[in-house]
Amino acid sequence: MPRFAANLSMMYVEHDFLDRFAAAAADGFTGVEYLFPYEHPVAELRRRLEENGLEQVLFNAPPGDWAAGERGIASLPGREAEFRSGFAVALEYAATLACPRVHVMAGLVPPGADVADRHQRRHLYETNLAWAAAHAAQAELDVLVEPINQRDMPGYLISRQGEAHELVQRVGAPNLKVQLDLYHCQITEGDLTTTLRRDLPTGRVGHLQVAGVPDRNEPDSGELDVAHLFHVVDDVGHDGWVGCEYRPRGGTSEGLGWLAAWQGASA
Template sequence: MARFAANLTMLFTEQPFLERFALAREAGFKAVEFLFPYAFEADELAALLQENQLEQALFNMPPGNWDSGERGMAALPGREAEFRDSVDTALHYARVLGCPKVHAMAGIIDPRYSDEQHLETFVANIRYAADQFAQHGITLLIEPLNSRDVPNYFIAHQRDAAKIIERIDRPNVKLQFDVYHAQIMDGDLTTMLGDLAQTIGHVQIASVPARHEPSEGEVNYPHIFAALDQAGYSGWIGCEYNPKTGTKEGLNWVTPYL
């Protein structure tokens, strides 16, 4: 049975971030995720989770300079020391928030380096991070991002990510399967979910092509939820979409599941 986590970076944006936890609880969600927690103290966020009886499903490691267009550094040669510092930061937040999964963003390809140099850097960095997180029972996720929204991101295809995970060879490294990105880049979703079932560690959803509520667009989400059940996926499904009008007005699709 599908279980849904509200992405507080994209939902309930009608209110300041710290007020969105209560709004998620009031809407019926039992878990939340968001892009980054680092603008707030970990203890403050943990208190909001406890107060609202919410689980923290996921957040991202520090992405570098987000405002200047950086989207992570795990695959970027020359940024290894910064990446290791970001592991320490993310691990602190994950432990305080009781968060079992953290996403390591790969980064935008640096044209000064070859594809193989990016890959070698990524594999080494993810192995390091995975080993640190494993000591605390935390899963590390990698996610392909579509090339329309994030041009030149290091990983764009689900099966490519699965091959890299195999090369990394760490049991706590899994695939973050965002259906929105997967449909844009790959399609054939049902077959791919079945093929990659053992590799998938987290799922996110949004409509395609507009990234609104999953009740619209070209993807048949009730079918996808059934396919996930059949594949044995029992984790949270992150609602990472931009509401078409207001957040509450667009939640009718999820009410039966909550």
């Protein structure tokens, strides 16, 4: 049965960030994820986890200047030293928070980039991921690669599942894995049942995420039959975390009926 983690960057925004841990625990979540922890002292984050009986499931490595529109620097030429120093900080946070996985965002390809430029950026991303995976392995952590759809993030380097799996296979590090967000996958290529049945048994998928399509709200309406998809996850024997990375239509707690219904039906 999937285990569900609340994404505190998108959920419980009616609370201050540090208060979202308690709110998630009160609703029965046992794990949390979020985009970035770096604005908060790591000791305070750990205290919030411990006080509320929560596991830290995932966060992202530093993405560059997020406010200025950067979405990762691991594929950006000339930013190699910045990437490596930032990833070292991510490892420090992960160690203190007992977080077993860190997502490394690739970055954006500038408009008009030619084939050679794209190839260079993919090669650099692969090189940086190999370096990151080697250092993360020393701490027994997984490094994740996530395909992100071009509607939400135009120009993102990796958009399709096949691209991510090929990259992971080329690097060949056992702790480099794919972050499969069903929302992004449905928008880009669909065929989610086949994707889950094909990719989960490979062991290359390190984390799942879900949101409703097309509006990234609760996964209780729209294009996804999440009850069916969660049954597929069960059928293939995958027991990892599913991150709830969506924007609630209203109050977060009031919108969790979809989760209660699934847990009740699968009990």
